[in-house]
Amino acid sequence: MNVRSQISMVFHLDKCIGCHTCSVACKNIWTDRKGTEYMWFNNVETKPGTGYPTQWEDQGKYHGGWEVSGDKLRLRSTGKGRIVTNIFHNPHLPTMDDYYEPWTYKYEDLFNAPAGTDQPTAMPISKVTGKYIDIKAGPNWDDDLGGSPIYAANDPNLSGLGEEQRQQLQALERLVLFYFPRICNHCLNPACVASCPSGALYKRGEDGIVLINQKRCRAWRSCVAACPYKKTYYNWSTGKSEKCLLCYPRLETGQAPACFHSCVGRIRYLGVLLYDADRIAEIAKLPADKLVEAQREIILDPNDPNVIAEARRCGVHESVIESAQKSPVYKFVKVWKIALPPHIEYRTLPMLFYVPPLLPVLGQTDNNVYENGQDVAAIFHPFDQQRVPMKYLANLFACGDEGKIRYVLRKLMAVRAFKRAATVGDIPMATALQALSQADSSDSEAEDIYRMTALPTFAQRFVIPPMHREEAIEAFKDPQDHKREVGFGFTASPKRGL
Amino acid sequence: MNNFPLPIAAAPAGLPIDDVLFVVVPYVVLALFFVMTIWRYVKDKFSYSSFSSQFLENQHQFWGSVPWHYGILALVAGHLIGFLFPREVLWWNAVPARLYIMETGALIFGVTALVGLVNLIIRRAINERIRAVTSRMDVLILVLLLLQVLSGLYVALFTRWGTSWFAGVLSPYLWSLFTLRPDASAVALLPWSIKLHILGAYAIFGVFPFTRLVHVLVVPNHYLWRRAQVVMWNVRKNSTGGGK
Ligand code: SF4
Numbered sequence: 001m002n003v004r005s006q007i008s009m010v011f012h013l014d015k016c017i018g019c020h021t022c023s024v025a026c027k028n029i030w031t032d033r034k035g036t037e038y039m040w041f042n043n044v045e046t047k048p049g050t051g052y053p054t055q056w057e058d059q060g061k062y063h064g065g066w067e068v069s070g071d072k073l074r075l076r077s078t079g080k081g082r083i084v085t086n087i088f089h090n091p092h093l094p095t096m097d098d099y100y101e102p103w104t105y106k107y108e109d110l111f112n113a114p115a116g117t118d119q120p121t122a123m124p125i126s127k128v129t130g131k132y133i134d135i136k137a138g139p140n141w142d143d144d145l146g147g148s149p150i151y152a153a154n155d156p157n158l159s160g161l162g163e164e165q166r167q168q169l170q171a172l173e174r175l176v177l178f179y180f181p182r183i184c185n186h187c188l189n190p191a192c193v194a195s196c197p198s199g200a201l202y203k204r205g206e207d208g209i210v211l212i213n214q215k216r217c218r219a220w221r222s223c224v225a226a227c228p229y230k231k232t233y234y235n236w237s238t239g240k241s242e243k244c245l246l247c248y249p250r251l252e253t254g255q256a257p258a259c260f261h262s263c264v265g266r267i268r269y270l271g272v273l274l275y276d277a278d279r280i281a282e283i284a285k286l287p288a289d290k291l292v293e294a295q296r297e298i299i300l301d302p303n304d305p306n307v308i309a310e311a312r313r314c315g316v317h318e319s320v321i322e323s324a325q326k327s328p329v330y331k332f333v334k335v336w337k338i339a340l341p342p343h344i345e346y347r348t349l350p351m352l353f354y355v356p357p358l359l360p361v362l363g364q365t366d367n368n369v370y371e372n373g374q375d376v377a378a379i380f381h382p383f384d385q386q387r388v389p390m391k392y393l394a395n396l397f398a399c400g401d402e403g404k405i406r407y408v409l410r411k412l413m414a415v416r417a418f419k420r421a422a423t424v425g426d427i428p429m430a431t432a433l434q435a436l437s438q439a440d441s442s443d444s445e446a447e448d449i450y451r452m453t454a455l456p457t458f459a460q461r462f463v464i465p466p467m468h469r470e471e472a473i474e475a476f477k478d479p480q481d482h483k484r485e486v487g488f489g490f491t492a493s494p495k496r497g498l
Numbered sequence: 499m500n501n502f503p504l505p506i507a508a509a510p511a512g513l514p515i516d517d518v519l520f521v522v523v524p525y526v527v528l529a530l531f532f533v534m535t536i537w538r539y540v541k542d543k544f545s546y547s548s549f550s551s552q553f554l555e556n557q558h559q560f561w562g563s564v565p566w567h568y569g570i571l572a573l574v575a576g577h578l579i580g581f582l583f584p585r586e587v588l589w590w591n592a593v594p595a596r597l598y599i600m601e602t603g604a605l606i607f608g609v610t611a612l613v614g615l616v617n618l619i620i621r622r623a624i625n626e627r628i629r630a631v632t633s634r635m636d637v638l639i640l641v642l643l644l645l646q647v648l649s650g651l652y653v654a655l656f657t658r659w660g661t662s663w664f665a666g667v668l669s670p671y672l673w674s675l676f677t678l679r680p681d682a683s684a685v686a687l688l689p690w691s692i693k694l695h696i697l698g699a700y701a702i703f704g705v706f707p708f709t710r711l712v713h714v715l716v717v718p719n720h721y722l723w724r725r726a727q728v729v730m731w732n733v734r735k736n737s738t739g740g741g742k
């Protein structure tokens with residue numbers, strides 16, 4: 001066993017209100033410079049929809065992630081052998097048009113326009129060329145366009161849905177959408193890292209954060225093509241790729257990443273998971289229907305004395321083990337099993353998990369009146385008519401296996417019934433308890449899920465381990481010496497070339 | 499005065515121009531090249547990049563970058579072989595059929611490089627986005643490279659057979675430079691087109707450290723041997739794991 005720790009995340013989709021506060025918080029800190037205007041380390045998509053960059057989930061087009069060939073795992077885009085021929089022109093590199101050309105407005109025209117009969121206007125100008133541009137699309141152009149034939153209908157996750165289910169999604173009176181906030185998943189088997197010819201990308205051993213060394217990146221662009229989630233971005237101005245850094249400077253000082261900290265819906269959870277790094281290579285090759293389970297399996301129980309002993313042996317710090325024991329992510333993923341990885345079939349083993357949405361508001365119609373289920377069957381009844389087809393959610397979070405989604409939704413539904421029975425009382429408690437047991441849960445677990453979902457404090461949502469980066473250096477070196485060697489780090493401004 | 503022709507020794511005092519161009523210049527250029535590339539690498543690693551613009555324009559880039567790189571790499575390799583193994587090259591060229599193969603090959607790569615380069619120049623000139631990321635150094639290096647490829651093609655076509663006389667004349671000259679016994683006498687007798695090509699090469703080496711060409715020095719060859727995943731520890735020795 002090779003125990004490592006990873007800072008992991010859970011996003012609870014039922015709670016996301018699509019406000020984009022997270023995206024803006026991130027942008028203001030990290031991507032408001034020249035060359036980064038088009039980058040959204042955090043973005044919030046409307047699903048069903050095409051996303052950002054357009055149709056990023058269509059790997060037939062983008063060739064991201066891994067594929068199994070024979071008994072080997074290989075990158076779908078440019079791996080080892082093919083880099084030699086593909087370095088001059090990467091056939092799978094998305095271009096700016098797949099994202100959007102960033103723009104601003106010529107605001108000064110509002111003040112400087114000569115007096116005339118018309119109102120002056122602020123024309124849009126490109127942030128790349130500085131010329132006037134005709135805006136065709138932007139990030140999040142399909143916000144809230146759940147039923148649109150150009151956006152929602154072209155969502156790659158609709159594959160495998162029957163005509164009837166598609167119609168169901170488009171029918172006006174049933175129109176449905178939910179929000180899908182995305183950041184880098186800080187994967188266990190990151191395609192971005194494995195594809196970088198310069199070795200500029202790396203995963204930090206202590207916390208699993210995936211970073212790009214800006215001094216080693218030489219614009220070979222492989223990571224952009226290889227990441228199936230399209231979460232590394234090419235800075236066209238500095239000639240370096242950049243990506244989400246999970247706000248590691250904040251984490252190292254005990255603060256939650258900006259997008260987590262600012263999240264209005266409080267949908268985000270962050271904590272440590274311990275996992276067995278020896279098994280990554282083996283499980284990443286498993287058939288797609290085994291991946292979700294296998295990834296859960298290599299996540300280790302931080303309370304198990306064996307695991308603790310092994311973790312100590314592998315150099316995981318005591319405080320990190322403690323923090324793993326309090327991790328909300330561990331509960332969601334491993335104990336309650338209600339958080340699932342996005343598109344694990346790309347085989348990067350993402351470490352950001354989602355609680356799939358329980359949409360829409362629970363209810364069923366009899367005589368056109370919405371009623372709450374009075375018996376167990378009624379509590380679980382809405383699934384098959386639910387407005388987001390189960391298959392759709394399964395394509396997103398479970399390699400198409402509806403059973404996994406059903407398991408989560410049943411549990412969430414039973415928790416609701418239980419709390420409703422307790423607080424409103426229009427569902428008999430006996431029925432609610434029966435529902436809970438049928439959903440592989442119990443009243444105490446339901447109470448825990450409820451508390452962690454509805455009432456968690458800041459400290460319960462974000463259990464950030466002390467990162468010991470300074471301390472660890474001091475253990476081996478005189479801090480004065482260390483300081484002299486590194487100065488204050490990398491302080492030059494990120495300008496283009498010489 | 500008698501009727502003797504003027505002896506060479508009566509030429510203007512100081513260094514003959516050929517010695518300046520083909521002895522002094524290369525040493526200056528070499529010094530500049532090494533000092534500046536290393537200085538830039540040490541002082542400003544962040545500036546080392548190929549500055550790919552494929553992200554801004556994808557299709558035309560293919561017809562520029564791909565033929566250009568394949569062409570120029572083959573040509574550079576050819577020059578290097580001529581420099582390192584002149585005897586073997588002369589031996590190979592001793593048979594006319596083999597000479598023709600060699601010359602035609604070189605010509606094909608030359609034309610390939612030219613096609614690529616011209617495409618790159620046109621792309622840079624007409625595409626708004628690419629213009630926005632074009633620096634003065636980019637223009638300079640493109641002009642120098644174009645002159646170099648053109649003069650090279652001219653030499654290949656009109657001063658036959660380049661593969662042979664390169665090995666016979668230029669290789670000894672270059673060796674004389676590297677062994678610090680510079681002797682430009684043979685070069686002085688070469689036609690102007692070849693001299694231009696040599697000077698063009700020095701010009702490119704001279705500006706090399708100040709341009710995006712430095713990406714040539716950091717080609718990621720170790721990728722082929724390293725393990726796929728890279729894990730870095732704050733204090734533990736760098737180790738790898740995961741992936742395949
Ligand atoms: S999501 Fe993409 S960028 Fe992030 S670690 Fe995974 S492969 Fe790399």
Ligand code: SF4
Pocket residue numbers: 015016017018019020021022023044179181262263264265266267
């Ligand atoms: S801040 Fe939170 S609630 Fe708002 S869009 Fe982002 S993830 Fe959703």
